[in-house]
Amino acid sequence: VIHCKAAVALEAKKPLVIQQIEVAPPKAKEIRIKIYHSGICHTDDHALGGFMAGIKFPIILGHEGAGVVESVGEGVTSVEPGDHVIAICSPMCMKCPSCLHPDSNFCVQNDVGKNVGMMLDKTSRFSINGKMIHNFMSTSTFCEYTVLDEFACVKIDCKAPLYEVCLIGCGFSTGYGSVLNTAKVQQGSSCAVFGLGGIGMSAVMGCKVAGASRIIGVDINKGKFEIAKKLGCTECLDPNDYDKPIHEVIAEMTNGGVDYSFECVGKVELM
Secondary structure: OEEEEEEEEOOOOOOOEEEEEEEOOOOOOEEEEEEEEEEOOHHHHHHHOOOOOOOOOOEEOOOEEEEEEEEEOOOOOOOOOOOEEEEOOOOOOOOOHHHHOOOOOOOOOOOOOOOOOOOOOOOOOEEEOOEEEEOOOOOOOOEOEEEEEHHHEEEOOOOOOHHHHHHHHOHHHHHHHHHHHHHOOOOOOEEEEEOOOHHHHHHHHHHHHHOOOEEEEEOOOHHHHHHHHHHOOOEEEOHHHOOOOHHHHHHHHOOOOOOEEEEOOOOOOOO
16 A cells, blocks of 8 residues: 555535545556646546536546556556556547447446446545545546556656646547547648637647648637647637627638637537
């Protein structure tokens, strides 16, 4: 058992509390890793705010993490102690019907959507003085050590900076992947990206890699425009600068509208 620090959510809508926790050894087909860097995603705030159905407290949040394998359980073959890895919050077992379907990655084994808050064997590896602490999205990266199911992490090049690649676990992949894997943006096409946060910037990079000829970034914070243009935006718009809805502005600019549009804010009204 490892004793370490974690940012624990004791109850909904309350600040996280740094506490000493116990992290049990990995069981069969599990991996214990030392977390070096973790991103903060809006989903973590959503869960802490009590807006995710089924979330059980106390819980260790965090699902964008990168670190080094400390130990492995029986039967683990994909990684070994010392390997650098990224935690995967939406892992695929590659055995269930969903994973085997060419157009789906909604694995029935992982905790996404279920919010059971435990490992596959319905127990947790976290505790405080013997009291169980729940797991979050198969990862729980807001702690110094965490335990993952083997299929919930991926080995990476040890030269990759952990403080950057931790974002691949969720935010970057969400934006970049939506462009290349879901929308399959075509070369020479036009794109609009609404919201230039982490996911939006990742979508911009995806559009550039896909070869889009016009990439329009939209945000009410002009301070983001310089970076957005460096990453690939051909132009940036602030809706507050116009006296008409921004979609009408874009339609006029593009002779009817863009080929692809990405909503990266998460507001139903914007959709």
